[in-house]
Amino acid sequence: MEVLAFRLQYFLMAIFALALLLVVPTINAQSPAPAPPPTSDGMAIDQGIAYGLMLVALLLTYIIH
Template sequence: MAVSCASLRVVAFLGLIYAALTSVASSQSPVPAPAPTSDGTTLDQAIACVLMLLALVLTYIIH
């Protein structure tokens, strides 16, 4: 059973329309990211890092 060229074009055209409509329907605007908040963990980590470096230097000097 041979498929005519016209019916193949119609099916391809309908497939492209379907693909375009589904991509438009499924697209959503992205939700903006929440504003960054500082809860003090960065400051705590910086202080811990300085104390570790101080301990390393003192250990090096003592030995």
Template sequence: MAVVRISFGVLAIIALIFSIVLPAVQAESLAPAPAPTSDGTSIDQGIAYVLMLVALVLTYLIHPLDASSYNFF
């Protein structure tokens, strides 16, 4: 009798899981998201980052030449 009760409990749990999951399988799919549109701000930001990187590199290249002309000690 114990085997019958355990298998009935397992069957009840499986039935409960299927009753929750199966309606979600038949749900309608959502409409796809619209394609992202670029208003130019990301392009402007990319150009600004490149220009700041160029300015940083130039600063580090020019600074040793400028600093070598000073004699502190």
């Protein structure tokens, strides 16, 4: 009878340990941080410079004619 109690106790501890192995990793699980907003890659600056150069070219063309 005593041997059966020990076997049952070890069996229940093994079941409990397996259950903890499945549950414990999810306790500290965190959702990933959201992606940062896109930063300027210099495209707006390049476009501003291009508009400025086109304006200068337009003015020079107007002045020369």
